[in-house]
Amino acid sequence: MDNNFDRRDFLKVLGWGGAAVALSGCGNTSVEDGKETVVSYVEAADYVMPGISVYFNSTCAQCDAGCSITGRVREGRVLKLEGNPDSVINRGKMCGLGQAGVQHHYNPDRVREPLLRTGSSGETITWDKAYALIAEKLNGVSGDQIDFLTGTVSGHLKALLGNYLETLSSKNHYVYEAISPAVQRAANLKSYGMEMPRYSINKAKVVLSFGADFLGAWVSPVHFSQQYAEFRKGVDGQRGVLVQVESKMTLTGANADRWLVVRPGTEGILALGIINALGVAGLSLPANVSALVNAYDKERVSKDTGVSTENLVKLAAMLKERSPSLVLLGSAAEGYEHGSQNAAAINLLNQVLGNVGKTVEASASVPFPQIAPTIGNTAGARIVNNRLASGQTKVLFTYGVNPVFTTPAEMGFKDNMAKAGFKVAFAHYLDETALQADLVLPLDSALEDWGTQVAEYQPDGVQISVQQPLMEKLHPNTRGMGDILLALLKQRNPETYNAFDDYYAYLRTALLKNKPQFADSGADDDVFWNGLLGSGIINVSGNLNKLSDKMAVDINLPAPVEKDSKYPFNLIPSVSAHLRDGRHTNQPWLQESPDPLTTIVWDSWVEIHPKKAAELGIVEGDILQVESKSGSIKAQAYLFPGIHPDAVSIPLGRGHEAMGRYAKGYGVNPFHILNRVFDRETGELAMHETMVSISKVGKRVIVVKDEGAAGGHQDGRRIALSVTSDQVDLSEEV
Amino acid sequence: MKDINEDIAWAKINTDVLRSLESPRKLYWVIVFGALAVFSVAVGCEVYQYNMGMGVANMDNPHVWGLYIATFIFWIGMSHSGTLLSAILHLMHADWRKPIYRFAEAMTTFSLMTAGLFVMVHLGRLWQFYYSLPYPNDRSLWPNFQSPLLWDAMAIFTYLSSSVIFLFVGMIPDLAICRDHLHAGWRKKLYTVLALGWEGTDRQWRNFRVTYLTIACFLIPLAVSVHSIVASDFAMSQQPGWHVTSFPPYFVAGALYSGCAAIITLFIILRYTFKFEEYMTLAILKKTVRLTFAIAMVWTYLNAVEFASVWYSHDIASKEVLIQKATGPYAIAWWGMIFCGSVVPLILAFKRFQTNIPVLLVTSLLLNLGMWLERWMIVAPTFSHGIYPWTWDHDQWPSWVQWGMVFGSFGWFTLLFMVFCKVFPSVSMYEVKEMVYHRTLASKKLEDSGMQESGKGAH
Amino acid sequence: MSVTNLLENWAEFRHTHPVDDVPHDPYKWAMSIDMDTCTGCNACSVACYAENNLPVVGKDRYEHGQAMHWMRIERYWPEDGREFPDQGAQFLPMMCQQCEAAPCETVCPVGATNHTADGLNSQAYNRCIGSRYCSANCPFKVRYFNWYDYPTTENVWPAEMTMQLNPDITLRGKGVMEKCTFCVQRIRAGERSVKNEGRILRDGEVQTACQQVCPTNAITFGNLVDPDSRVHQQWKAQRVELTVDEQEKDKEEGGSDLRGYRILEELRPYPSVMYLERVRESAI
């Protein structure tokens, strides 16, 4: 490699800004120049030995939790994904969504060739043409007119993307996640001094969760599930108690010792009410906190939230008695106009209970800022949408997002997209957004591609998860995102980037440069590299963030809203661990994996409380029209006891109009009827602020679900048994 | 009323019966082609099901059995008619059975063949059905002798082969008559072979009687065992609504019941179609009707016994199944079974209906509908409301494929039956002759002793 | 069943399991499932699809009750008539209980489902004729029948999807019964690999796919006759015995502090899966 560029540039190129690395030459070998040898198949490498399975570590890309996985590979094809036991995040375990990663890879509906739209039809083009087209379209467009809308990115891909944006002189990288605890991050930053501290469920004796579905779809579910198992086994021999407060039962709520149904939006009031009750119970409160919660006596709070005074007092007593506890804050509490206020109140409860430093602990920050994750939020899509609407964006690149599907229809993202002159979608499938693009560039699957991933939630130090291909590409004309960025960078800055044949070479060079950070610097490069690929993980200690415990008392909670007679129900768009925002709906295992609470498969439904349903004459399977200010959808009714009678809930993730045979045409998309209401402080979409009306349309269907006609009752048989904690002695158990 | 006209000349008996082999009424052909059409529905359904898989029958997990098994039991039940008339009444010297036992025996054979078909179409891998047979193979791979289903397979095969032999042996003298009276052609060749050189010598008659009696004796326990074994398919299981100790006698009673009802139906049809009014007399019909009534009451009693024993047992699951039968999605079928099986037969208690052909035709069909419903109500409700509540399933309903196959089976049965009646004498000539002869003798004796013929108590 | 068995051991034949004089040697595979840690997440169920080539039947087939999930997560609601299920739901992972005296085995006409020496309820696909009697008699209803030809006419593995299939197990065609096997292919592979070393499998060397994935470690699988195995220790701690039909827990007057039980034990199938009761806090 030529040494004609300076060291700082190089570090930036490789994404290791902030780390001290030395630099030396490196070369690429090939069979032609004799530096590599061809080994005959007489001595086959073990990974091509017929009938012998081999295991390679990589990283699960099904969500951003960063679980390290082990792929079982036989005869050169990946068969099954298993958890990597050495990973501190998932310790050998996985979730169902992660398991389905192979169905993302082998999905028959993947895009296989670069596609160019010409008028209303499309044609297949070559990559060279595609790259040339991009160069052509970027010509004469100023950096400010080029937008990148991506999902959460981290690792070297993020570094390359940053570099590419820089060559375009664009600062417009917007990171969008439709479902993201962004309000919480802001609140955490204020309360704890960091966006994502470490939560130690396993060290808590009581966990009070305000709608945080940590066993389902929240932050790092596999990790938290493991903590939860330890928590159930007990701290000091005392089994942990889980209390869940929410308006619609989540998977976590379904596992609670006490599930408290709360009037939607009053979570903050309840938190302050608990603080008040703690004070009454004798916990000493700082004066300013005391003043804040003074007005939140149990009667008022009970009236506002619907939680009985008895439960309030009991809960406060338990929290006071069993310490440390842990208060968690989930999307249900965040999703309002006053979401930030709710979050602040809930965090305050944690602080009052003295949990900060005990079960809320400092997390480590990633020592290499360029590869640290950039976390998405809903604001990302909102900004791009506004820019598109006002014509500021001329060229739009999308990667890992599907805003046409996941934004409220009222925002008009689809129509606004048309205003940009040239839209490029880097995509695995022709999803709703890719269908609007002018150029669709087919990506390698996560199991074919190289990469590094750094999860936002880091349980212990910082784990950089290495992603390596588990098999050869299925389709010759797909490309890795890293390779595409590299090719685009070569267009703009050939001197620097021509040195890298491909993203693999880039990655290897970059990681080797940093060898001293991870290993004995004297170690042989190949040994180091192979070790790294073998373990699939790079652990670095990172710098511990400084935990602060600043009790903010400038909390201003609105009184619960009166019911609107036109739209009397709160719409709760629920997030399932398997379908999330709908990007995995085309994985058939997930479509057919029953929703844990309703056991429904392959379709959407409207959850309604049986009492309310009886009032309205609704029975299971009735098709209901759910109408908000911004639109309406129709779905089958499911009578569900775990929901506030004034709320209805529809799961997110289904209702695709594209994305292939397994996704298209199944269910409805509640994203589209969400009102455009935003959290006052952060500007995040207030997902739970949509009010709806429901009406029967006079049609009834059979609800396709696993639950039989007994509706989840055991009919007096001894099947699934339950005892109370005073009846058992867990300490003797194995 | 006399069972038979004692003045019929023997030659006339021959002519009348042999005529049935040649020129039946037009209705015969209508029935044959109708049956063929009905049967082809079943063939179509089976071809479709064979190619697609059992799913097209719309069964599910756990509702794995449906109409096929119910109809299988139904046809096995039907098969008891022949054995009852030929073997049991033969041993009881009830000679009024003579003009009608032949077709009843044929019914036995053909309903067994129909029942067998249902076992076949029910199998998920029909093409491997022979795995269930105990044939010797060099891997010593035997079927599971503990499975009631295997007993079924063996019992049915035994019963079927015995019935065929019984039917055949009983026909030998008649086959000889056919041989001697028909012109040359394929039929004559057939009868020549089948008649086994029957000349009617004393020795032949003596051997014939012994053989016939022996097979009859053999057949009776077989008939009882076959339906007891079918009952065991259920009674030996662990499922609520099935593991009922009284099932074997209950099944046998049900079998005789449906068999009798079917005899009435076929009696009426054959009597008309083959112009057998003189042989299949109303007096005989009346006796059959009375027998049917008696069996109906036995069946009703056993039903009550079953309900009572379930009701007073402590088996909650079984009790729930019973309640579900009466109130759940199958309630119509279940009450239909009670109505057809226990209420409708009360008609038969009235003398004036005992010889009323239209009433009897309708009644006998209703009785069999009731018996078919009984079998369905044994099979299905247990699946939709079993021990394990999570899998309760109330939406399972047989698809048109299942219904088509049930419907088609009647075509198959009728076809076989009609072909049989056309090829073989469906009224036993030699036995009718015997009957006429014996009755003449008996009447003579009465006259000699100066008593008036009363029409009653001749036997 | 051989003729010898028929003639000589008729009375004994189905009694051999479970009795003490025919010890499971060296293996008796068993499980325990802790319902206090199981969260109902369904990861195990998906893992079973991945490991065992289970077909995704699609919405229509599912509607007709023809799903093929060997592992199903049942969700129960409390039955005390409260307005809200304020102690949550209860989840029960349910799959073949590998009964020692399996009601499904006795009724199979062709002996396609059998008991193995290491205590599994095996299913020989090629022998099965599809009579479905086994399913009719399974108290747990965990047998799944191939109502359609999923690999061919139903095309549930289109195009590249076939490449995911586990070559260690067959694809089942139409008309065959199937069910959870305790991942027998993993057990057999494990046994083969240690045979070369002249030893038997140690605890943890073979994991079932559901156990392996379970994020809360709710599923324990292992060799019940190995005193070092976790499953053995759990059964022992709960005083659950394989060969009896009423456990200590149920005999104790006024309740017991044990949690282990087997489902539908009173029917005497002698299941090989012990469940641990869910616990709910009494103080709140």
Ligand SMILES: Nc1nc2c(c(=O)[nH]1)N[C@H]1C(S)=C(S)[C@@H](COP(=O)(O)OP(=O)(O)OC[C@H]3O[C@@H](n4cnc5c(=O)[nH]c(N)nc54)[C@H](O)[C@@H]3O)O[C@H]1N2
């Ligand atoms: N013309 C010709 N002849 C060939 C060959 C060829 O290519 N062409 N190939 C040769 C080769 S390679 C082979 S391996 C042989 C195969 O020849 P065979 O070993 O005879 O194989 P099959 O006929 O497939 O199966 C044997 C029988 O096993 C029974 N069976 C089914 N399931 C089971 C079970 O679970 N247990 C037991 N015990 N039996 C069961 C069935 O009744 C089946 O008919 O044929 C050889 N013969």
Ligand code: SF4
């Ligand atoms: S939590 Fe996310 S990263 Fe971990 S296994 Fe599940 S999908 Fe994969």
Ligand code: SF4
């Ligand atoms: S994976 Fe574990 S926690 Fe999840 S449902 Fe299965 S057994 Fe329960």
Ligand code: SF4
């Ligand atoms: S659970 Fe059912 S399928 Fe499994 S062994 Fe027991 S009876 Fe057989």
Ligand code: SF4
């Ligand atoms: S379905 Fe197969 S395994 Fe089950 S009883 Fe019938 S032949 Fe045996």
Ligand code: SF4
């Ligand atoms: S043990 Fe194996 S086959 Fe059985 S449920 Fe678990 S993963 Fe499926």
